[in-house]
Amino acid sequence: MLSVVIPACNEEANIGRCIDELLAVVQQQGIRCEIIVVNDNSTDGTADVVQARQVASGRIRLVHRRPPGGFGRAVRDGIRHVRGDIVVIYMADLSDDPRDVVTYYQKIVAGYDCVFGSRFMRGSHVEKYPPLKRLVNRVVNRTVQLMFCTRFNDLSNAFKAYRTSVIRDCGPYRASHFNITLEMSLSALIRRYRIAQVPIRWYGRTWGSSKLKLREMGRKYLCTTLMLFFQRMLISDDLMAERLAGHSEVDWHRDGYDPEPSPEQLLDQLESITEEIAVLNEPSASQQPTPSNDLPAETC
Ligand SMILES: Nc1nc2c(ncn2[C@@H]2O[C@H](COP(=O)(O)OP(=O)(O)OP(=O)(O)O)[C@@H](O)[C@H]2O)c(=O)[nH]1
Ligand SMILES: [Mg+2]
Numbered sequence: 001m002l003s004v005v006i007p008a009c010n011e012e013a014n015i016g017r018c019i020d021e022l023l024a025v026v027q028q029q030g031i032r033c034e035i036i037v038v039n040d041n042s043t044d045g046t047a048d049v050v051q052a053r054q055v056a057s058g059r060i061r062l063v064h065r066r067p068p069g070g071f072g073r074a075v076r077d078g079i080r081h082v083r084g085d086i087v088v089i090y091m092a093d094l095s096d097d098p099r100d101v102v103t104y105y106q107k108i109v110a111g112y113d114c115v116f117g118s119r120f121m122r123g124s125h126v127e128k129y130p131p132l133k134r135l136v137n138r139v140v141n142r143t144v145q146l147m148f149c150t151r152f153n154d155l156s157n158a159f160k161a162y163r164t165s166v167i168r169d170c171g172p173y174r175a176s177h178f179n180i181t182l183e184m185s186l187s188a189l190i191r192r193y194r195i196a197q198v199p200i201r202w203y204g205r206t207w208g209s210s211k212l213k214l215r216e217m218g219r220k221y222l223c224t225t226l227m228l229f230f231q232r233m234l235i236s237d238d239l240m241a242e243r244l245a246g247h248s249e250v251d252w253h254r255d256g257y258d259p260e261p262s263p264e265q266l267l268d269q270l271e272s273i274t275e276e277i278a279v280l281n282e283p284s285a286s287q288q289p290t291p292s293n294d295l296p297a298e299t300c
Contacts, residue, residue, distance in 0.1 A: 001085060002026065002033040002105055003164070005078035007071055008092035012044040013207040015092045019053055019060060022090065025098035031105055036081050037092070038063045038074040046092075071158070071211065072180030076173055088161045089184075093208060096159045097201040104161035104198070113193035115161040116185060117200035118154040128204025136214055140221060144182070147229050148189060152197050155185045156221070159200065166193055169243055178217055179224040186228040190236055191243045 004022060008015050019035055026033045037050045039062060047062065054060045063077055075089060086108050088101050096117075104115040119126045120138070137156060144155055158181040170187035173180055188195065231239065 001083065002031050002088065002101075003082040003084035003086065004033060004035045004088045004090050004101065005075060005082065006035060006037045006090050006092050007040065007074035007078065008037050008042065008046050008050075009040040009069065009074075009211055010042045010044050010046060011092040011208055012042070012046050012049060014094050014205075015046055016049045016053065018090075018092050018094055019050070022098045022101065023057065023059065026101060026105075029102050029105075031102070032084075033059060034083060035060045036063060036078050037061070038065060038078040040065045040069040040074050041067060068176070070176040072173070072175040072177050072183075075158075075180050075184075079167055079171070082164055082167075085164050086161060087164055087167060089158050089181075091159060093205045095203055095205060097203075100159070100198070100200045101161075107196045107198065108161055108163060111194065112196045113163050113166050114185070114188050114195045116152050116155065116195060116197050117157060117159050118152070118197050119157060119200060119202045120153050121197065121199050123199030125199075125201040127202070128206075129202070130204070133214070144186075144225060147225065148186065148232065150189060152185070152189070152195065155189075156181050157200075157202075159202075160185060162188065175220070175224050177220050179220040182221060182224045183228065186225070186232075190228060190232040191239050193243075 004026075006015075006018065011018070015037065019037070022035065023033075037060065039047050039050065047064070050060065050062045054062055061081065063081055065074060065077055078089075079087065086105060088104055090096055090101065100117060104117070107115045118124055119129070120141075137154075140156055141153055145151070145153060156178075158178070160181075162184070166188055167184070170184065170191065173183050173187075175183040
């Protein structure tokens with residue numbers, strides 16, 4: 001099952017359309033999914049809009065957070081509630097396109113562990129990206145590319161997909177704000193998971209205000225990047241050994257991790273496997289390159 005985690009803070013005029021469009025596209029593709037909206041002390045009607053949809057669809061769940069707020073804290077909370085085996089982090093402000101969620105899902109079903117969307121490769125489509133933000137994005141991402149010797153060029157973008165097992169292996173995460181986007185993607189990268197990069201569509205916000213404050217976020221991005229850089233340089237052998245032995249600390253996920261799956265969870269898993277087999281049998285899925293043809297070509 002696909003679990004879409006949507007952090008939301010004061011997105012009253014966006015969140016309803018965001019959920020409706022996402023559900024329509026995903027269900028049209030026959031993908032079983034749940035949507036987990038993590039509301040961070042919104043002072044507008046965000047929670048009411050989600051609750052109204054929750055009544056109409058059993059696929060939607062609303063998680064309320066208590067202060068302190070923060071994008072990273074919201075993502076961490078959302079992940080704790082995940083029941084599916086594939087997780088997509090998705091924005092509430094209509095900047096991401098639900099059709100790309102389907103692409104992510106199909107890539108993971110085809111064998112990848114993670115899918116990173118890029119707004120800066122052939123095939124991507126970007127509208128109304130503020131020029132200053134774009135400049136900072138390119139400088140940060142180029143620096144990260146050099147430090148980690150990687151071709152992935154939009155790692156700071158939060159809209160990504162992971163197998164839930166990858167998140168369990170890489171966690172627990174520490175970042176509280178937007179730096180969690182780097183923590184999640186770089187943690188998977190240094191453990192050498194199979195990662196696909198795909199072009200995505202991105203649209204600038206048309207309602208509400210940005211929560212990303214560039215000046216405040218700099219030191220947090222730096223801290224996360226350096227932490228992961230030193231892990232890569234000094235202890236990547238330990239991280240890989242744990243990954244390969246499957247001995248990572250899964251019980252950090254205390255609230256959501258259940259070592260004895262319930263009959264409902266087993267049924268979910270069975271349905272996911274059946275869906276995966278069906279998707280694999282579709283011609284479009286079988287024509288996609290196998291992971292070995294499209295693995296990240298590390299440059300160092
Ligand atoms: N739960 C929660 N969600 C947040 C928080 N900060 C941001 N978000 C959500 O995270 C997503 C991205 O935040 P934005 O404010 O759009 O950041 P941005 O994309 O850099 O800024 P824009 O260019 O204005 O779109 C949106 O869905 C927000 O509602 C937070 O502290 N808590
Ligand atoms: Mg945004």
